[in-house]
Amino acid sequence: MFQQLRLEVNDTVKKLEPKRKTSITFKAILFPCLYFLSYAAALLWGKNSFVLYTCYILMGLLLVINFLNLIHEAVHGTLFKNKRINNWYVHFFDLMGANSYIWKIRHIRLHHNYPNVMGWDSDFEQSEMARVFPHGHYSKMHKYQHIYLPFIYPLFLFNWLLIRDFKDFFNKNKIVWKVTDIPTIEYVKLFLFKGLFLFYTLVLPMLVLNISFAETLTAFLIMIFTASLVALIVLLTPHASIESEFPLPEEDLRMPSSWLVHQLSCTNDIKEDTWFTRFFMGCFNYHIAHHLFPSVHHVYYPEVTQVIEKFARKNNLPYRRFPITTSLKNHYKLLKANAFHENIFEETM
Numbered sequence: 001m002f003q004q005l006r007l008e009v010n011d012t013v014k015k016l017e018p019k020r021k022t023s024i025t026f027k028a029i030l031f032p033c034l035y036f037l038s039y040a041a042a043l044l045w046g047k048n049s050f051v052l053y054t055c056y057i058l059m060g061l062l063l064v065i066n067f068l069n070l071i072h073e074a075v076h077g078t079l080f081k082n083k084r085i086n087n088w089y090v091h092f093f094d095l096m097g098a099n100s101y102i103w104k105i106r107h108i109r110l111h112h113n114y115p116n117v118m119g120w121d122s123d124f125e126q127s128e129m130a131r132v133f134p135h136g137h138y139s140k141m142h143k144y145q146h147i148y149l150p151f152i153y154p155l156f157l158f159n160w161l162l163i164r165d166f167k168d169f170f171n172k173n174k175i176v177w178k179v180t181d182i183p184t185i186e187y188v189k190l191f192l193f194k195g196l197f198l199f200y201t202l203v204l205p206m207l208v209l210n211i212s213f214a215e216t217l218t219a220f221l222i223m224i225f226t227a228s229l230v231a232l233i234v235l236l237t238p239h240a241s242i243e244s245e246f247p248l249p250e251e252d253l254r255m256p257s258s259w260l261v262h263q264l265s266c267t268n269d270i271k272e273d274t275w276f277t278r279f280f281m282g283c284f285n286y287h288i289a290h291h292l293f294p295s296v297h298h299v300y301y302p303e304v305t306q307v308i309e310k311f312a313r314k315n316n317l318p319y320r321r322f323p324i325t326t327s328l329k330n331h332y333k334l335l336k337a338n339a340f341h342e343n344i345f346e347e348t349m
Contacts, residue, residue, distance in 0.1 A: 002260050005311045009293055012307055013300045020299045027069050027279075028079060032092060035062040039200070042219070046209045056219040059201075060226030063096050063157075068234065068282030069298070075104050078297040094193035097161040097201075101186045102168045102176060109179050112294060116239055116246045116266040117255075122175045123239065131338045133246050138340075146335040156228040158221075161197070165190065233324070238267050238287035241330035242337055243320060261317065263291045268320040269305065270327060278302065288319065 042055035073079040074089040093100040106122035114120035118133040130149060131142040168174045169182060169190055176182075201223070206216045245265040247256055255262055270285035277285050278299075286301035289308060296304060312319035322330065 001315065005260075005292075005308065008307045008311070009296065009304050012303050013296055016300055016303060020297075023279075023299050024073075024079065024297060028089075031062060031066045031069055035059060035066055035096070038062060042205060043208050046205055046219075047211065049215065052205070052209075052211075052215070052219050053222055056223040057226050060223040061230060063223070063227045064230045064234070065280050065282075066092065066096065067098075067231075068284055069280075071100070072107075072282065073297055075100075075107060076294050078295060091193075094189065095197065097157075097194070097197040099165040099169075099190055099193070101182075101189065102165055105176050105180050106168075110175060112291065115263065115291065116244060118246065118248065120175065120178075123235070125175050130335075132240060132334065134338055135246070135248065136338070143339050145339050146332060149335060150332075153232050154225045154228050156232055158224050158228070161224070162194075165194075233328075234281070234284045236331045237270055237322075237324060237327040238284075240334060241268060241327060242333040243268060243322070243330050244334075260292070264288065264312065264318045267291050268322055268327065271321050271323045273302065285324075 038055045038058040042052055042059075046052035046055065070079060071090060071093040074086045074092075077083060077086050079089060080086050090100045090104065093103065110120055110122040116124065118124070118136060124132050128137075128139065129141070129152070130145060131138060168176050169187060201220050202213075202216050205211065205219070206213055244267070245262075247262065247266075249255055257265065267288050269288050273285055277283065283289075283298040283301040286298070286305045289296070289301040289304045290298065292308065293304060309319050311317070
């Protein structure tokens with residue numbers, strides 16, 4: 001069944017490719033330039049606090065825009081036809097504070113293969129403060145998670161860039177260690193790039209502009225908060241929903257449904273579709289197309305999704321699309337539902 005869908009999608013991409021190639025190359029040049037130009041503007045005119053903070057807000061937005069449009073595609077090998085260039089381009093993510101090596105493992109080998117599967121989907125590898133999986137560990141504080149987690153979410157990227165990457169490298173109980181042994185050179189790159197990121201965002205502006213550390217720290221936090229809020233809209237809406245399935249493997253470790261049905265039942269699209277979402281946000285609203293065809297670049301997703309939706313209707317397969325506000329509400333409902341032990345109804349009947 002899936003082979004039939006693949007043939008239709010490949011045919012659609014082939015027809016569109018001549019018109020869309022230019023857009024892919026244009027964005028690969030434009031967005032990194034805008035990021036570094038924003039930083040250069042901060043160094044040139046950042047003595048004015050308003051200019052400094054505005055530039056760092058732009059850097060936060062462009063961090064996410066570069067991730068969605070370029071880094072994400074390079075990791076999947078769809079940004080350039082040359083594999084080596086894709087691998088080199090991914091290091092731009094390291095310059096923006098993340099660790100490309102560990103994220104590639106999380107994203108490609110874990111999240112894409114095991115979406116919404118507890119103990120395997122690294123996107124939901126949660127702290128003790130959150131209970132996303134309905135069958136996850138329960139503690140009394142989870143009773144209030146739908147109240148306190150939204151206030152913690154703005155720290156999302158701060159945790160990712162400065163805490164979580166280090167945990168994945170040094171805590172062998174983390175999910176990534178199920179599928180890899182980290183080479184020594186990657187530890188060197190971890191500290192090298194993290195240090196470089198903190199130097200150019202925190203220390204260098206202070207030295208060049210002769211301003212206080214408190215001011216550069218404020219700018220840094222503004223950048224991280226801005227990037228976190230935008231990133232969370234993208235990351236929370238397609239999977240972490242009360243409408244999504246969170247299947248468990250059967251006794252023989254097989255999943256209860258086929259790969260195709262699993263991807264469709266664990267993922268939803270977002271209804272909002274504008275020039276802005278397509279050009280700046282990497283077509284994040286077409287997430288099902290990405291999970292079914294990760295080797296296809298996002299510029300083709302609108303048309304590919306039409307093929308998928310038609311195919312799903314014809315074969316009675318689940319395909320779900322929600323307005324972004326509904327999807328965010330569904331995430332909140334998930335947090336609220338998982339605030340209680342899964343057996344609460346059995347215990348009271």
